[in-house]
Amino acid sequence: MYINEWYVMAQSEELTDRPLQVKALGQKFALFRDSNGNAHCLANVCVHRGGSLSSGKIKGDCLQCPYHGLQYDGDGICRFIPTLPEGAKIPERAKVDAYPVDERYGLIFAFLGDLPEAERTPILEAPEWGQDGWRTFNLLYHWHANLEVVTENSLDATHAEFAHTATSQEGQFRLGDRASIEMLDYDWGNSYVIRSGSLDLTQGHHGISQTFGYMNFEMKTADGTEPGDFRFYAYATPVDEYSVRRYLLHARNFYLGEENDKQLLKGVWQFEKEDRVLLEDTRPLLAPNPDTRQLLLTEDQIIAQYRDFVSQRQQAGWRIDTERVNATREQTVYAIPSPARRESTGWITEEIPRIRPSA
Numbered sequence: 582m583y584i585n586e587w588y589v590m591a592q593s594e595e596l597t598d599r600p601l602q603v604k605a606l607g608q609k610f611a612l613f614r615d616s617n618g619n620a621h622c623l624a625n626v627c628v629h630r631g632g633s634l635s636s637g638k639i640k641g642d643c644l645q646c647p648y649h650g651l652q653y654d655g656d657g658i659c660r661f662i663p664t665l666p667e668g669a670k671i672p673e674r675a676k677v678d679a680y681p682v683d684e685r686y687g688l689i690f691a692f693l694g695d696l697p698e699a700e701r702t703p704i705l706e707a708p709e710w711g712q713d714g715w716r717t718f719n720l721l722y723h724w725h726a727n728l729e730v731v732t733e734n735s736l737d738a739t740h741a742e743f744a745h746t747a748t749s750q751e752g753q754f755r756l757g758d759r760a761s762i763e764m765l766d767y768d769w770g771n772s773y774v775i776r777s778g779s780l781d782l783t784q785g786h787h788g789i790s791q792t793f794g795y796m797n798f799e800m801k802t803a804d805g806t807e808p809g810d811f812r813f814y815a816y817a818t819p820v821d822e823y824s825v826r827r828y829l830l831h832a833r834n835f836y837l838g839e840e841n842d843k844q845l846l847k848g849v850w851q852f853e854k855e856d857r858v859l860l861e862d863t864r865p866l867l868a869p870n871p872d873t874r875q876l877l878l879t880e881d882q883i884i885a886q887y888r889d890f891v892s893q894r895q896q897a898g899w900r901i902d903t904e905r906v907n908a909t910r911e912q913t914v915y916a917i918p919s920p921a922r923r924e925s926t927g928w929i930t931e932e933i934p935r936i937r938p939s940a
């Protein structure tokens with residue numbers, strides 16, 4: 582698992598007027614809305630004596646710890662200590678990590694890491710969201726599979742013939758006579774297009790955890806054929822090493838009527854089940870390192886590129902050292918470092934250990 586990505590913490594509608602506990606990167610976070618309705622994301626453990634902030638109460642623009650009532654604002658700064666004498670200064674060390682939040686597409690994203698804004702990979706944009714001529718909806722999948730394994734599946738076109746038999750034809754992706762692949766330039770990751778008959782399928786990854794797919798095809802209609810565009814934007818959040826929440830935004834410019842949703846959704850959930858069953862049973866459980874013994878074929882170039890991309894993130898020192906975290910988790914509270922750690926000192930909670938880049 583890697584820090585320094587935008588991860589979806591919750592769907593907008595899940596965060597009401599109460600705090601919400603969310604797990605990501607193996608850690609707990611406290612989400613809450615201030616008096617203006619703006620969402621905030623804090624590390625869950627109170628620096629006083631370890632209370633769970635997400636079990637506390639919202640007080641104005643602050644989140645109050647359920648144990649002794651310290652109140653933290655959306656920047657993670659403690660603004661009130663109930664037992665402090667009138668006029669006494671709040672210690673500067675009374676602060677928890679607070680993460681940048683961006684709410685859009687009906688999703689609450691948090692940047693879990695310490696990179697300054699200019700260096701962050703932006704959130705994958707879904708320009709069709711809410712646009713005329715497009716119909717969009719959000720789905721949430723819970724899969725017991727590693728994030729990288731899930732991302733690789735999302736980049737993979739050729740499994741459709743075997744895993745999703747209702748929607749593909751035999752031999753559809755036979756390279757040479759039936760299909761061709763072209764790798765494309767993409768600023769925030771890697772992408773490619775696979776062409777087969779009237780189907781053009783572009784897929785790619787954006788950062789480590791976000792993927793997209795554009796599909797153009799000819800639809801059969803009563804009086805001939807019509808072009809159709811189907812697009813997806815997938816935002817995956819590692820709950821821990823072995824499970825993900827996958828937020829999938831679908832967009833289509835055909836069958837726009839609401840009455841078509843039911844039929845399409847049936848197909849989408851069938852797809853979900855087919856991938857889930859497949860991924861929960863593939864091995865190894867953790868993402869293969871680039872040197873793991875697997876036979877990559879021509880169509881797997883995107884998988885090789887993705888693995889290289891991930892290993893660059895490891896070289897940057899962003900990979901969480903899960904073994905160390907697990908070995909010490911009963912005695913130590915860890916925080917994913919927030920951007921404020923680069924600006925100030927005096928942090929009580931220990932930064933989560935990361936794998937040191939190799940020389």
Ligand code: FES
Pocket residue numbers: 627628629630631632646647648649650651
């Ligand atoms: S543990 Fe949070 S106020 Fe004491």
Ligand SMILES: [Fe+2]
Pocket residue numbers: 734740741744745852856
């Ligand atoms: Fe699939």
